[in-house]
Amino acid sequence: MDHHSNGFPITQVFGFVLSLVLTFVALFVAIKTSLSFNVIIWTIGTLAVIQAGLQLFMFMHLRDGQDSKAQTINVIYGVFIAVLTVAGSIWVMSFGGM
């Protein structure tokens, strides 16, 4: 938990600065580089997943509390279904007509 004797929220500040850096790196890669479309999408997608993990662990404290294991399994299951839904939809709709 956030029990720091000096009262400085180091975890939150660190998470915020890191989020800003990741956001601007993604912006730079997408707008200012001339990499191929696929490389850009995989790079900024990876940056987004890292930043989402940052929010989950540093701000939402996913691993805290007595139910942390069940909470984590629940989120992993949600993400699994989400990836399956999005990737599956794109895949199945890529046949014919494009």
Add this chain to the structure above:
Amino acid sequence: MSANVNAALPLEYQSEQSRMNIFGFWIFLGAEIILFATLFATYAVMSHRYAGGPTQHDLFEINGVMIETILLLTSSFTCGLAIYEMHRNQKKGLLTWMVITLLLGAGFVGMEVTEFVHYVHEGATMQTSAFLSGFFVLLGTHGLHVSVGIGWAIMIMIQIAKKGLTPITARKAFIIGLYWHFLDVVWIFIFTFVYLKGMVS
């Protein structure tokens, strides 16, 4: 504050009921992940169906998108600070950071509404194309969540102002905190896979 507070546990985890409420909220967030996944899937599949209407390149402007992103990112940070103050038993700090969080959130919603009105004036409405239907439904659902969150947080803040920091009000504040951070997580993916992807040439 009640006399039988267990110092080993944070205020929001004092009772079995609170523990279950927080766990239940994580289950709800799992369902929210899947709700947004269906909207992202729809947008991804429809994003090149323009029906002769405007494309991402015609509509999106990076400056406005960056301001929206920074507003929401900062509000997630200040919300984290609010819960941090709550864990230090600072009611005033909690309420102050919550007010700042909600002002940033309101700024975000204001920016988004302005953006939508601008698009509609350019002839890009929900009925224009499959791309824009998917776009407005995905972003509208997220914006609606932020708006509902602002109203919800105001009610929690009134309770905290009236009843003080108790195990029950602390649990409620903790849960709205989880909700608010989750909305920022969803925005990260909108920023990346709707705006940035749309602006890559």
